[in-house]
Amino acid sequence: MNLLVLGLNHKTAGVEIRERLAFSGDKLSIGLQKIKGLGHVKEVAILSTCNRVEVFVVTQQEGVFEDIKVQLSEIHGIETQLFSPHLYLYSGYEGVRHVFRVASSLDSMVVGEPQILGQLKEAYSFAQRQGTTGPVLNRLFSHAISTSKRVRTETRIAENAVSISYAAVELAKRIFTSLQGKRFMLIGAGEMAELAARHLINNGARDVVVANRTYQRACELATDFCGRAVDFKDFFSELVHIDIVICSTAASEYVIKKDQMQRLMRDRRNRPVFIIDISVPRNVDPAVNDIDNVYLYDVDDLQGVVDANKSGRAKEAEKAEGIVIEEVDRFISWLDSLQVVPTIVALRQKAEAIRDEEFKKFRNRFSNIGDEELKAVHYMGTAIINKLIHPSMVALKESGAEQTELVAMVKRLYNL
Amino acid sequence: MVTVLSEIALALYIVGLILAIRTVYNDEPRQAGEWCNWILIIGLAVHSFAITYRYILTGNIPITSMHESSSFFAWSVMVIYFYIYYRFRFLVLGLFILPMVSILMLSSLILPSEIRPISPILRSYWLAFHTLFAFIGYASFTVAAGTGLMYLIQERHLKSKRPSWICTKLPSVQILDEINYKLIALGFPLHTLAIITGALWAEASLGSYWRWDPKEVWSLITWLIYALILHLRIVRGYRGRKAATLSIIGFLAVLFTYYGVNLLLKSYHLFQ
Numbered sequence: 112m113n114l115l116v117l118g119l120n121h122k123t124a125g126v127e128i129r130e131r132l133a134f135s136g137d138k139l140s141i142g143l144q145k146i147k148g149l150g151h152v153k154e155v156a157i158l159s160t161c162n163r164v165e166v167f168v169v170t171q172q173e174g175v176f177e178d179i180k181v182q183l184s185e186i187h188g189i190e191t192q193l194f195s196p197h198l199y200l201y202s203g204y205e206g207v208r209h210v211f212r213v214a215s216s217l218d219s220m221v222v223g224e225p226q227i228l229g230q231l232k233e234a235y236s237f238a239q240r241q242g243t244t245g246p247v248l249n250r251l252f253s254h255a256i257s258t259s260k261r262v263r264t265e266t267r268i269a270e271n272a273v274s275i276s277y278a279a280v281e282l283a284k285r286i287f288t289s290l291q292g293k294r295f296m297l298i299g300a301g302e303m304a305e306l307a308a309r310h311l312i313n314n315g316a317r318d319v320v321v322a323n324r325t326y327q328r329a330c331e332l333a334t335d336f337c338g339r340a341v342d343f344k345d346f347f348s349e350l351v352h353i354d355i356v357i358c359s360t361a362a363s364e365y366v367i368k369k370d371q372m373q374r375l376m377r378d379r380r381n382r383p384v385f386i387i388d389i390s391v392p393r394n395v396d397p398a399v400n401d402i403d404n405v406y407l408y409d410v411d412d413l414q415g416v417v418d419a420n421k422s423g424r425a426k427e428a429e430k431a432e433g434i435v436i437e438e439v440d441r442f443i444s445w446l447d448s449l450q451v452v453p454t455i456v457a458l459r460q461k462a463e464a465i466r467d468e469e470f471k472k473f474r475n476r477f478s479n480i481g482d483e484e485l486k487a488v489h490y491m492g493t494a495i496i497n498k499l500i501h502p503s504m505v506a507l508k509e510s511g512a513e514q515t516e517l518v519a520m521v522k523r524l525y526n527l
Numbered sequence: 528m529v530t531v532l533s534e535i536a537l538a539l540y541i542v543g544l545i546l547a548i549r550t551v552y553n554d555e556p557r558q559a560g561e562w563c564n565w566i567l568i569i570g571l572a573v574h575s576f577a578i579t580y581r582y583i584l585t586g587n588i589p590i591t592s593m594h595e596s597s598s599f600f601a602w603s604v605m606v607i608y609f610y611i612y613y614r615f616r617f618l619v620l621g622l623f624i625l626p627m628v629s630i631l632m633l634s635s636l637i638l639p640s641e642i643r644p645i646s647p648i649l650r651s652y653w654l655a656f657h658t659l660f661a662f663i664g665y666a667s668f669t670v671a672a673g674t675g676l677m678y679l680i681q682e683r684h685l686k687s688k689r690p691s692w693i694c695t696k697l698p699s700v701q702i703l704d705e706i707n708y709k710l711i712a713l714g715f716p717l718h719t720l721a722i723i724t725g726a727l728w729a730e731a732s733l734g735s736y737w738r739w740d741p742k743e744v745w746s747l748i749t750w751l752i753y754a755l756i757l758h759l760r761i762v763r764g765y766r767g768r769k770a771a772t773l774s775i776i777g778f779l780a781v782l783f784t785y786y787g788v789n790l791l792l793k794s795y796h797l798f799q
Contacts, residue, residue, distance in 0.1 A: 282690070285690065285694050285695070285699050286685065286700055286701060287699055287701050288699040288701055377764070380764030380766070381765065381766040382766070383700060383701055383766070400688075403766075403767050403768050403769065404768075408688065412688040
């Protein structure tokens with residue numbers, strides 16, 4: 112049994128590649144089912160956020176990752192060689208460590224940002240509902256969640272977690288001095304957009320306008336923020352009065368284009384506007400940034416702002432890495448025991464079966480023996496098999512790196 | 528005595544500039560900023576005293592030669608600098624303004640400073656009005672160009688998507704744009720008044736309002752540039768990068784009107 116992690120993130124691939132591999136809408140359940148359908152794949156879960164796409168697979172065959180690549184290419188209609196160089200593959204110990212690091216937000220664009228844990232939980236429960244998880248992934252995810260909680264309580268990583276939203280607020284202050292009384296608009300209503308919106312409001316931004324494809328959801332959010340909802344098709348005309356735009360729709364094309372924006376800037380009399388595009392695929396044409404007084408930042412750009420804050424957290428991150436390694440060790444020993452326990456059980460059962468059979472033969476042959484003696488003979492048989500298999504059991508339980516080989520050897524020796 | 532005072536003022540401005548640079552690199556900028564500010568205040572006080580002293584010595588407003596006017600130009604820039612500093616509270620402005628102030632003070636000290644009997648044309652009550660309007664106008668344009676330059680740097684950093692630490696030291700683009708606009712809106716009427724008083728004065732002393740003297744022509748060019756900036760801002764909604772660039776071009780015209788005409792062209796405006 113082995114855990115494979117195949118994926119790419121903001122460090123290995125640009126937003127152009129990530130957005131093409133993002134599992135949006137139906138693709139997620141299709142992906143899960145297709146990968147589960149591959150031979151040798153026992154369990155699968157997929158995590159797809161704007162910063163990463165990861166496939167977690169439990170399998171006995173390492174080679175299966177080539178098949179997964181082909182599946183990814185088919186599902187997203189993108190050639191393998193386009194994304195292959197950006198992929199990383201972790202297996203076994205490194206795989207578990209990677210999952211725990213992701214959950215603890217150590218692998219995030221903004222180290223310590225809290226959103227990833229929620230996204231991971233969501234990915235897990237989705238796979239669970241789809242019935243593609245099993246004992247290993249169930250245990251893996253719950254262990255990842257508890258590790259993340261440990262990291263959060265035992266280190267100060269969350270305390271100075273400078274999230275993307277925070278970076279966006281800092282940037283806004285370089286454009287507008289203060290957010291006091293600034294108007295902003297949410298286009299699309301994702302979890303991340305919501306978080307950014309809360310940051311803006313905490314810093315004094317006012318007059319929230321929410322536009323969403325489902326009007327109902329827009330209304331809910333608007334009530335939440337004491338703002339107002341507008342129809343999605345009307346959002347552009349509203350932009351004339353807006354200072355900050357947070358865009359995070361699931362649209363696969365640009366919702367704000369350059370020529371549109373140029374016309375808008377004339378109507379705005381060139382008042383500066385700050386557009387934060389946290390959607391993957393991107394929703395705002397990158398060329399919009401070339402227009403005077405328009406400042407456009409996408410997820411990757413925000414990293415640049417965040418980088419400055421990274422060094423201060425290095426120490427806490429080190430502590431967190433230590434916690435992760437501790438937890439990985441615990442998980443790995445559980446995973447190993449998963450392999451060992453059936454072997455031990457089988458070994459014992461085999462021995463007991465032999466004893467029972469021999470005992471039956473003995474009883475048939477010596478029918479004149481009393482109950483007391485029979486009991487003693489049975490006891491002797493049990494003692495012999497216990498003493499005989501005890502060293503093998505200890506060896507199996509305590510085996511480290513060579514466990515897989517040892518298990519195979521025991522199985523072969525005893526014909527299990 | 529006046530020269531010594533001016534030298535002290537220059538020295539204090541340079542120290543102020545060094546402190547302003549250190550403030551940018553300092554992790555605890557408040558303390559360093561306080562020091563910088565006090566040095567500059569003392570500098571301006573000494574400078575004001577030097578100008579007043581010269582006024583008492585000569586008996587007329589000390590803007591009658593390049594030596595005097597350079598010093599007065601520098602003084603006006605410092606006054607505008609403090610006006611902006613106390614309204615918007617950012618010390619980085621000094622980084623962009625103090626080099627110009629130092630150059631003006633230095634050129635004032637290099638130029639001949641002896642007190643000579645001034646030409647009869649200058650013995651007029653117009654002198655005070657005309658020169659005060661002109662130099663405070665120039666000073667506004669100078670500080671406006673400084674904020675324009677700051678705007679361009681800040682804007683470039685924000686647009687580059689890789690804002691460095693410089694970004695956090697500079698004020699926001701919106702406030703820089705606003706100050707740039709306000710200073711031009713202040714400088715423009717002053718410059719207009721300087722031209723009007725100049726024309727009236729010329730009529731009174733030389734018999735005609737306008738003589739197409741290079742100084743007059745270049746002030747008109749300067750006036751037209753700033754008129755264009757205000758027109759574009761008000762009517763066409765120009766803002767930001769274009770407005771900032773134009774304000775720097777306007778400042779180059781100011782520099783040429785002030786230095787260039789005196790050094791390169793022949794003008795009756797040259798009162799040495």
